[in-house]
Amino acid sequence: xxxxDRYLLSQFLLLFGFFSLVLVxxxxxxxxxxLFDQLIADGQSAGIVLQYTLLSxxxxxxxxxxxxxxxGVVYVTNRLSGDSEMVVxxxxxxxxxxxxxxxxxxxxxxxxxxxxxxxxxxxxSRQELAERQQALTRDxxxxxxxxxxxxxxxxxxxxYIRQIDADGTLNxxxxxxxxxxxxxEDFTARRAYLINAAESEEDEAQPSLVMIDGMxxxxxxxxxxxxxxxxxxxxxxxxxxxxxxxxxDRTAASIRTWDLLTDTDAVAxxxxxxxxxxxxxxxxxxxxxxxxLAAALIGFGAMMAGGFSRFGAWRQIGLAVxxxxxxxxxxxxxAGVVQASAALWPVAYLPVLLGLLLAAALLWWAGRAKRxxxxxxxxxxx
Numbered sequence: 039x040x041x042x043d044r045y046l047l048s049q050f051l052l053l054f055g056f057f058s059l060v061l062v063x064x065x066x067x068x069x070x071x072x073l074f075d076q077l078i079a080d081g082q083s084a085g086i087v088l089q090y091t092l093l094s095x096x097x098x099x100x101x102x103x104x105x106x107x108x109x110g111v112v113y114v115t116n117r118l119s120g121d122s123e124m125v126v127x128x129x130x131x132x133x134x135x136x137x138x139x140x141x142x143x144x145x146x147x148x149x150x151x152x153x154x155x156x157x158x159x160x161x162x163s164r165q166e167l168a169e170r171q172q173a174l175t176r177d178x179x180x181x182x183x184x185x186x187x188x189x190x191x192x193x194x195x196x197x198y199i200r201q202i203d204a205d206g207t208l209n210x211x212x213x214x215x216x217x218x219x220x221x222x223e224d225f226t227a228r229r230a231y232l233i234n235a236a237e238s239e240e241d242e243a244q245p246s247l248v249m250i251d252g253m254x255x256x257x258x259x260x261x262x263x264x265x266x267x268x269x270x271x272x273x274x275x276x277x278x279x280x281x282x283x284x285x286x287d288r289t290a291a292s293i294r295t296w297d298l299l300t301d302t303d304a305v306a307x308x309x310x311x312x313x314x315x316x317x318x319x320x321x322x323x324x325x326x327x328x329x330x331l332a333a334a335l336i337g338f339g340a341m342m343a344g345g346f347s348r349f350g351a352w353r354q355i356g357l358a359v360x361x362x363x364x365x366x367x368x369x370x371x372x373a374g375v376v377q378a379s380a381a382l383w384p385v386a387y388l389p390v391l392l393g394l395l396l397a398a399a400l401l402w403w404a405g406r407a408k409r410x411x412x413x414x415x416x417x418x419x420x
Contacts, residue, residue, distance in 0.1 A: 042127070046114070046140035050334075053110035054148065061102045062095075069094050086170075093167050096159040100152060104330040107148040108337045111141055112358065115341035116351045124342075134342045134404040138335065145334035149327040156323035157295045164292035183208075183232070193217065206231065211249065213274070220259050225274065227252025232276075245276040290319040302380070318376040321386040329365060332393025336361050339400025365393045 070091040118124045127137060185199045194217035200210035213225040227249035234245055253268040288309050290298060298305055298320035306313045340358035341351060369389040376386045 043140045043143075046118075046137075047144055049114045049118075050110050050140065050144040051147070053113050054106055054144070057109045057113075058099075058102060058106040061106055062098055065098045065102060066091065066095060069098060089170065090167070093163045093170070096155050096163045100155040100160055100326070103148055103152045103155070104326070104333045107145065107330055108333040108358070108362065111144065111334045111337035112341055112355060115141075115338055116355075119341065119351070134339070134401045137342065138338055138401055141334055141338035145331035148334055149331040152330045153323070153327040156326055161292050161294055164289070168288070168292060208232070211252075213247070222257040222259065224255045224257075225249060225252060225272075226254075227272075247274040247276055248272070249274065290316045295320050295323055312377065314377040314380040317380040317383050318373055318386060321376065321383050322373065325369065325386050325390055328387065328390030329369065329393060332365065332390055332397060333362055335397035336365075336393060336400065339397045339404065342404040343400045361393075361396045365389050365396070368392055 070087075115124070124137070128134075183199070183202060185202045187198070189197045191197060194215065196212070196214040196216075198212040199208050202208055208230040209228070211225075211227050211230045215223045215225075229250040230252075231248045231250075232245065233248055249269070249272045251270060252272065253266060254272070256265045256267070257263070258265075290305060290309055290311050293305055293309075298316055302313055302316050302320075305311075306316050309316070337358050340354045340361070343354065343357075366389070372385045372388050376383055
């Protein structure tokens with residue numbers, strides 16, 4: 039590459055890194071706050087929250103990369119134009135197509151980074167998130183052992199422990215089950231224990247709450263009749279309350295691209311998703327990388343196509359943003375078409391083609407020959 043190309047590429051990469059860091063931090067912190075509220079409310083530790091936020095990072099980065107690439111190209115090109123560096127290069131006869139070489143190399147770099155995330159990191163992180171969610175569902179202790187606090191492990195269920203002893207004894211518990219609209223059950227007990235028990239050696243151990251010296255009040259909502267039953271000990275199956283963890287649900291988004299393309303029918307059967315959705319997920323990963331390339335070229339082309347204005351480059355930036363919106367709208371439409379019919383998978387790449395055509399049109403407009411109007415007698419007016 040020429041020296042100026044290397045200089046321009048280094049500026050693109052520098053601003054790309056800056057915008058990526060800022061945007062990823064904003065989106066990641068926003069996501070981390072929601073996860074923190076949800077997990078801490080369930081009694082999880084700060085380490086679990088950190089693991090979840092780290093596993094959500096590939097999704098955030100994959101979403102931010104095209105935006106950061108576009109912003110970096112627009113900012114650098116606008117700054118160089120304001121410093122008259124682009125004016126000098128254009129005056130020396132260098133065409134916008136030649137200047138776009140650095141933007142093309144930069145776009146390929148962003149597309150490669152987006153591909154690594156989409157094809158490798160994102161499926162792995164989503165699979166790991168599903169497995170950790172399964173482990174948390176099984177971890178009854180972390181979700182229920184919090185004394186002095188009314189907990190809601192699931193909709194319609196309230197659980198309260200007054201005090202937890204060092205040996206694991208739960209003192210003065212209250213359990214209200216209102217999931218059945220026709221019947222409400224309220225359990226109270228002086229003591230209780232959390233155990234894992236299995237009906238047979240072949241069965242997997244299931245969490246249970248053994249309550250000692252308590253009673254259950256059952257209210258029939260239709261007849262408004264209250265039945266009170268006292269017990270010395272009672273075992274309550276907690277899988278009724280928190281659900282059975284089972285095996286983590288597989289989705290097409292958590293499966294490798296190679297498996298999506300070569301074993302589509304098996305993936306559709308395993309995930310329960312339509313065949314078109316599986317095909318769209320696979321080709322969508324390639325499409326997103328292409329859109330990242332197109333976004334960088336659209337930003338550069340729009341800044342090169344605009345002339346000098348005392349009001350700045352807002353018109354060019356607005357035009358580039360509108361073009362990206364059109365590309366994203368096309369992406370949504372084509373995604374629905376591919377999901378409806380897997381045989382139409384080439385349609386998934388129309389947004390990339392549209393973006394590249396728009397970038398080429400902007401560069402052509404920037405490099406068009408500007409002729410002075412001719413005089414009626416054939417002379418050229420100045």
